[in-house]
Amino acid sequence: MKFTLSWLKDHLDTEASLDDILYALTDLGLEVEGVENPAKKLEEFTIGRVLKAEKHPDADRLRVCQVATALGEQQIICGAPNAREGITVVVAHPGTYIPGIDTIIQVGKIRGIESHGMMCSEREMELSDEHDGIIELPSGEVGQKFTDWLAENDPAKVDPVIEIAITPNRPDALGVRGIARDLAARGVGRLKPQAVDPVPGAFPCPIGVTIDPALKDKGAPHFTGRLIRGVKNGPSPQWLQDRLRAIGLRPISALVDITNFFTYDQNRPLHVFDADVVKGGLRIHPAEGNETLLALDEKEYNFAQGMMVISDESGPESIAGIMGGEHTGVTEGTVNVFLESAFWDPITIATTGRALKINSDARYRFERGVDPAYTLPGLEAATRMILDLCGGEPSEVAADGAPLEMDRAFRLDTDRVARLVGMDIPAEEQRATLTALGFRLEGDTAHVPSWRPDVQGEADLVEEVARVASLTKLEGKRLPRSHVGVPTGILTPMQKREAAARRTCAALGYNECVTYSFIDQGSAALFGGGDDATALENPISSEMSHMRPALLPGLLQAAARNQARGFADLALFEVGPAFHGAEPGEQHLLVSGLLVGHTAPRDPFGSRRPVDVYDAKADCEAVLAAIGAPAKAQILRGAADHWHPGRHGMICLGPKKVLAVFGELHPKVLREMDVKGPAMAFTVWLEEAPMPRKKGATRDALGVSDLQAVERDFAFVLDADTPALNVVNAAAGADKALIEEVRVFDEFVGGSLGEGKKSLAITVRMQPMDRTLTDEEIEAVGKKIVEKVQKATGGTLRG
Numbered sequence: 093m094k095f096t097l098s099w100l101k102d103h104l105d106t107e108a109s110l111d112d113i114l115y116a117l118t119d120l121g122l123e124v125e126g127v128e129n130p131a132k133k134l135e136e137f138t139i140g141r142v143l144k145a146e147k148h149p150d151a152d153r154l155r156v157c158q159v160a161t162a163l164g165e166q167q168i169i170c171g172a173p174n175a176r177e178g179i180t181v182v183v184a185h186p187g188t189y190i191p192g193i194d195t196i197i198q199v200g201k202i203r204g205i206e207s208h209g210m211m212c213s214e215r216e217m218e219l220s221d222e223h224d225g226i227i228e229l230p231s232g233e234v235g236q237k238f239t240d241w242l243a244e245n246d247p248a249k250v251d252p253v254i255e256i257a258i259t260p261n262r263p264d265a266l267g268v269r270g271i272a273r274d275l276a277a278r279g280v281g282r283l284k285p286q287a288v289d290p291v292p293g294a295f296p297c298p299i300g301v302t303i304d305p306a307l308k309d310k311g312a313p314h315f316t317g318r319l320i321r322g323v324k325n326g327p328s329p330q331w332l333q334d335r336l337r338a339i340g341l342r343p344i345s346a347l348v349d350i351t352n353f354f355t356y357d358q359n360r361p362l363h364v365f366d367a368d369v370v371k372g373g374l375r376i377h378p379a380e381g382n383e384t385l386l387a388l389d390e391k392e393y394n395f396a397q398g399m400m401v402i403s404d405e406s407g408p409e410s411i412a413g414i415m416g417g418e419h420t421g422v423t424e425g426t427v428n429v430f431l432e433s434a435f436w437d438p439i440t441i442a443t444t445g446r447a448l449k450i451n452s453d454a455r456y457r458f459e460r461g462v463d464p465a466y467t468l469p470g471l472e473a474a475t476r477m478i479l480d481l482c483g484g485e486p487s488e489v490a491a492d493g494a495p496l497e498m499d500r501a502f503r504l505d506t507d508r509v510a511r512l513v514g515m516d517i518p519a520e521e522q523r524a525t526l527t528a529l530g531f532r533l534e535g536d537t538a539h540v541p542s543w544r545p546d547v548q549g550e551a552d553l554v555e556e557v558a559r560v561a562s563l564t565k566l567e568g569k570r571l572p573r574s575h576v577g578v579p580t581g582i583l584t585p586m587q588k589r590e591a592a593a594r595r596t597c598a599a600l601g602y603n604e605c606v607t608y609s610f611i612d613q614g615s616a617a618l619f620g621g622g623d624d625a626t627a628l629e630n631p632i633s634s635e636m637s638h639m640r641p642a643l644l645p646g647l648l649q650a651a652a653r654n655q656a657r658g659f660a661d662l663a664l665f666e667v668g669p670a671f672h673g674a675e676p677g678e679q680h681l682l683v684s685g686l687l688v689g690h691t692a693p694r695d696p697f698g699s700r701r702p703v704d705v706y707d708a709k710a711d712c713e714a715v716l717a718a719i720g721a722p723a724k725a726q727i728l729r730g731a732a733d734h735w736h737p738g739r740h741g742m743i744c745l746g747p748k749k750v751l752a753v754f755g756e757l758h759p760k761v762l763r764e765m766d767v768k769g770p771a772m773a774f775t776v777w778l779e780e781a782p783m784p785r786k787k788g789a790t791r792d793a794l795g796v797s798d799l800q801a802v803e804r805d806f807a808f809v810l811d812a813d814t815p816a817l818n819v820v821n822a823a824a825g826a827d828k829a830l831i832e833e834v835r836v837f838d839e840f841v842g843g844s845l846g847e848g849k850k851s852l853a854i855t856v857r858m859q860p861m862d863r864t865l866t867d868e869e870i871e872a873v874g875k876k877i878v879e880k881v882q883k884a885t886g887g888t889l890r891g
Contacts, residue, residue, distance in 0.1 A: 094339035103272035106281025128253040137238040140183035150203040162235035169207040174225035192216035248334040261546035263460040267359030277528035288469040293488030300373035314493040315434040323484035360470035361454035367428040372405035433471035463543035464496040498542040596718040602665040607646030610636035615645040639671035643684035648765040661689035687772040712754040712774035721781035752776040807853040810887035822884035826876040832859040
């Protein structure tokens with residue numbers, strides 16, 4: 093947002109210096125991004141008078157001038173055709189920097205004659221492109237600073253231009269008056285009153301306006317306009333052109349310049365139609381689809397179904413709230429004009445503007461929110477300026493819809509500032525601040541002004557008071573200590589678990605990533621998301637349209653960017669939330685790791701090898717151990733489609749309690765995410781593992797035996813598709829108190845076993861606790877193991 097200091101002073105009565113205003117703006121949250129102060133680069137130039145001008149003896153076009161300056165009479169050689177005796181000029185003494193030619197003037201000799209300075213043209217001082225001769229001033233005293241003369245006679249030439257950054261929650265600061273209101277509340281000046289008197293209409297408006305019923309509730313709640321006939325659309329006044337040029341806008345014509353002025357002055361975008369071109373009335377309606385419009389930017393746009401347009405009897409004439417059409421645009425020959433002032437729904441404007449890829453001042457403001465209550469007053473104020481600058485006769489106002497009801501009121505608790513912010517601000521000062529910002533106070537209730545859509549609760553009232561009072565006055569205070577000694581921990585068990593997972597991943601050699609919680613719809617769909625429930629109403633961009641259903645999409649995007657830059661071996665992890673809905677509670681805390689390329693050798697002479705599933709499995713189990721997950725868990729298949737169907741495993745406590753998933757990612761997913769694979773990954777659901785015992789509970793007794801363990805091997809012939817886990821679980825269940833571990837050590841397929849059969853060999857470790865086992869007891873347990881496996885799998889003991 094750009095504006096000039098004089099423009100600001102149209103709304104703010106102040107004697108504050110430029111530096112004081114700049115400091116206050118940043119302190120109020122309207123961060124100053126830059127200042128262009130022409131006076132600074134001109135402050136060394138002074139006024140002089142040519143006492144004598146004679147032809148140079150060795151050059152026909154040069155004159156040797158004797159000039160009265162601030163340093164006395166000086167000899168200056170000048171080549172300008174208008175250099176003559178008696179004129180008042182602008183002088184640059186030796187050592188002065190000339191911005192237009194990027195040179196520091198020095199004493200020099202020109203054709204053998206010394207020159208002690210320079211008489212300047214407007215282009216050399218970057219005041220304009222004029223370079224036909226040196227500046228001739230109509231007044232001025234010798235030695236007077238040129239900037240002082242400009243401030244008195246041509247202030248626009250030295251008017252500072254201020255640029256501030258506007259956060260999306262402060263649309264009111266997109267108008268100069270809104271900025272002045274903030275400064276007045278701070279005490280930098282007094283906000284000048286602004287009265288908008290209705291302009292009486294001389295005749296009924298011949299152009300009717302209607303809003304389709306489907307858009308009145310959402311889209312276009314209020315539309316106003318009026319015809320002004322007999323206008324003269326010539327160049328706008330110099331003061332208006334100067335202001336627009338100062339903020340980077342090109343003056344076009346009086347009618348267009350007036351609409352641009354109100355866009356920046358009041359945050360009130362307007363539009364003007366050439367009324368003689370409009371056929372019939374204007375209708376605001378959703379596009380049927382495939383209509384086209386040649387817009388004012390000379391580009392043709394094709395409307396999708398549902399986009400909001402303004403049409404007359406011949407078809408679309410404007411992209412509602414974004415840009416007008418070329419066909420009804422005003423020209424120098426425009427005599428009758430229809431002036432539009434409307435309020436548009438921010439979401440609708442943002443959606444249409446993003447789809448059509450149009451960036452305009454109107455869209456920028458409407459999608460952030462303009463003051464709905466100023467729709468009709470804005471029309472009246474712009475009508476008054478058009479009549480003053482262009483003449484004409486106004487009609488009565490044509491309107492449809494009504495202003496949105498924006499009245500919001502919240503309880504004002506003046507004691508809450510101290511509790512929330514820690515600043516002691518008197519109650520009367522708080523009330524005065526809110527009143528200066530436009531809030532209407534009734535007892536302990538504050539009614540929010542219509543131009544502040546960001547104020548949505550009592551805490552926002554506190555923020556306004558603290559912001560205006562200046563958060564720089566906030567002083568650090570020690571928190572009271574209720575006891576002596578080491579304070580108790582304040583982290584929750586889940587916070588401790590999250591920290592343990594993060595620390596473990598980092599210790600395993602992974603690099604932490606922090607990716608956006610928003611991803612594109614295509615990437616979300618690959619991981620089970622991308623539905624309407626997680627779609628954003630107003631996304632930042634098409635690449636951030638949905639809440640992420642998992643952490644792996646962000647990690648894969650990071651891997652793709654790194655691979656594109658030549659980094660092929662990657663170990664990345666992230667800890668954060670993922671979302672399966674938009675409601676509270678429809679999110680889950682995850683830790684995910686991604687391995688791509690080769691393993692890093694643990695010593696300088698170690699060998700590199702491609703990462704595999706077991707690397708991901710080992711790291712996943714290390715994270716589970718760090719967060720206190722039970723050691724005994726099952727590994728099942730059947731995870732989501734983004735995992736390789738035969739190279740993954742789910743670590744579960746029972747068939748429905750999934751703690752983690754590890755394995756290789758599906759090649760299709762890698763191809764869609766532009767990642768060169770294969771890629772191994774794991775995901776741990778931090779909230780699924782059982783929490784540790786409550787504080788004060790004792791641990792289970794340590795079960796250690798000094799008796800020798802017994803191991804027995806078994807081989808079973810099974811159907812080829814029988815999971816090994818079924819055999820392990822059945823064998824372990826033969827005697828849970830005695831059997832300590834069951835592990836698979838061999839698998840044989842084919843040969844004499846025949847088609848569709850396999851042999852699976854397991855080792856069963858039995859650990860007695862109170863006495864040594866006898867051969868008979870061992871045999872009994874062995875028979876029970878065989879029975880259990882046969883019953884669970886249908887397999888037989890291999891002979």
